[in-house]
Amino acid sequence: MRRDLLRVLGLWRGQAGWLLAGILVAAGSALLGVALLALAGQGVAAALGGSALAGGIAVLLLRLLILLRPAARWAERMVTHAATFRALADTRIWFFRRLAERLPAGIGLGRSGDLLGRLVADVDALDGLYLRSLVPALAALAVVAGGAALLAGAPLLAAAFALPLGLALALPFLLAPGAARAAGEAARAQGRLRAAAIDPLLGAEDVLAANGEAAAATRLSEAGERLAAAQRGLGWRSAIAGAAGGLLVQAALLGALAWGLASGEGGAALAVLGLFLAVAAAETLGLLPRAGIALASAAAGARRLFELADAAPPVAEPARPAPEPEGYAIRIEGLDFAWDPARGPVFQGLDLDLPEGTRLALLGPSGIGKSSLVALLLKLAAPQAGRITLGGTDIADLPAEFVRRRIACLTQDARLFDDSIAANLRLAAPAAPDAALWRALDRAGIGELVRALPEGLATGCGEGGARFSGGQARRIALARVLLSAAPVLVLDEPTAGLDAETERAFLETLEAVTAGRTVILVTHRLTGAERPTRILRLVGGRALPAAG
Structure with missing residues (x-):
């Protein structure tokens, strides 16, 4: 638990200034509350002691603090929340990048809902580390330390004030390891x-x-019941911490009162100050039971994120990348590949030579390994x-980013995202x-x-390109590939799902716009509209010349 939380703080070091500023503002706001009640206590003590001057000064200062406290609370909320949002944004970007590196080989998640939960809910849970733990804890520590300093003239009173409140401050963190298992569940x-x-x-x-609605509803209900049971387990732990914290605050109040009674009239002023300080501390410590x-919960969320991120x-990046080659001829030599050894090999001893400018049609039925070859060329496997x-350079010795700048791919399920046409195109550039x-x-x-559309490039594509027909969406995806300067284009079943007329028109467009580049058409x-210079067929893990 501690290691995961420290690692999260390490991810946030880029926002250290904001995070520290939030803690300082929160501590300052809490100390203003202490000062407010301390002055009120002094005013009451002065009134009891008959000192009109001291009471008047206390009232004047109180008016100033009454104006400052709301402003300090506003600043606390603004700065701490801004720091939290920035830190969580950094975490999401880091996690997304780590996840993107690991998705091609599969991450063991067959359920997109769980992945979405990790990317959203588990990252959101990390705000508990800063906003609901570190900030209130350090603010409460400042209050307890400040109160003890004000009561330092009476060591027994200071101890009666600080010891129970210090224990109340530490209690939630002492209970956190025991709650970690429940939070993980x-x-x-x-x-x-x-x-x-x-x-x-x-x-x-x-x-x-x-007719699976009833079964799906049952699974949803059962999952909801399991979540409710886990949350109840966390709830009673939080209630115990809250009750114990409340008792310790009351102990501080009773301690100050007992000291005042034992000290008689000579200690009345300090006893009143101690009571008011305990009340001030109770406001800040009230944020700590949770x-x-x-x-x-933050530790549980971090663990789930790191499970995937680690x-x-x-495909590992080379420790010492080779110099970037200028040419783009592709050669495959003696290649063996299997996604899973238990399922048998996809390729065995595959050899393929593609000089610059080759236009290759690679044929084969579904499942023969065409898309696997695309994944290998793009360093996705x-x-x-x-x-x-x-x-002439082994792509294992080249950074994946360089390989993908030289080899662009248009897949059969090329996706348009729910954004503008311009934003979809600029994914490539x-x-x-x-x-x-x-x-x-x-x-x-x-x-x-696109020019005929009222919003032109700003037109939204809809989820999955729903704004356009299949052929139109495929052409926008093609435009995205063409925007890349990659000299090698891999077209993986680019006309899948198109009707015959749209397919032929699309292939004729491909023929015209890919001139001068190496083209690998996987289909x-x-x-008859493709006009390749070479035709090979994948058979038994090897590439053989296609029969006339």
Whole structure:
């Protein structure tokens, strides 16, 4: 638990200034509350002692603090929340990058709902580390220390004030390790609930077609009950911490009162001050009962994130990358590859030579290994034997980012995201100006249609490109690939799902716009519109010349 939380703080070091500022503002706000009640206590003590001057000064200062305290509380909320949002944004970006490196080989998650829960809910739970644990704890520590300093003239009173409040401050953190297991179960239960809710919605047509609504509802109900049970376990721990903290605050009040009674009239002023300080501390310590649970929940969320983030990437980056080659000829030599040894090899001794400018059609039925070859070329998977060279250099010795700048891919399920056309295109070239986007759209044969749209490049594509027909969406995806300067284009079943007329028109466009580049067309059949310079067929893990 502690190691995971320290690692989270390490991820947040880029926001150290904001995080420290939030703690200081929170501590200052809490100390203003102490000062406010301390002055009130002094005013009461002065009134009891008959000192009008001291009472008047206390009242004047009280007016000033009454104006400052709301401003300090506002500043505390603004700065601590800004620090939290910045830290969580950094965490999401870090986690997304780590996840993106590990997705190609699969991350062992068949349930997108659980993955969504890790990316959203588990990251959100990390705010408990800072906003609901560190900030209130350090603010409360400042209050206890400040109060003890004000009462330092009476050591017994200071001890009666500080000892129970110090224990109340430490109590949530002492209980946090015991709550870690319950928090972990709650986090897992929340992931199962998200999966049970989201997965049937993603496959709604299949669920409805199989009359599976009742079964899906049952699974959702069971997941909800497990989450509720886990949350009840956390709830009673939080209640125990809150009750114990309340008793310790009352102990501080009774201690100050007992000291005052024992000291007689001579100690009345300090006793009143001690009582008011205990009341001030109670306000700050009241935020702490949930701190231990928040800390345990943050640790559970961190553990789930690190489980995925620490998985080995499918293809390791070279420790010392080779110099980037200028050429882009591709050679595959003696390549053996299997996704899973238990399922048998995909390739055995595959050899393939693609000089610059080659236009290759690679044929084969579904499951023969065409998409596996694409994954190997893009360094989304690594062969068990043999090698692939790009410009004469083994791609194992080249950074994946460089390989993917030289080899671009248009897949059969190329996705348009729920964003503007411009944003979808700029995935390939983030700094591309509008003029470059229009050129790519024109070359893909979709420019006129986009110009006719009221919002042009700002037109939203809808989820999965739902705003456009299949052929239109594929052309926008093609424009995205063409926006890349990659000299090698891999087209993996680019016309899957298109009708015959749209398919032929799309292939004719491909033929025109890919001139001068190496093109690898991966398909299960040819239509006659492709005009490749070489045709090979994948058979038994090898590439053989296709029969006339």
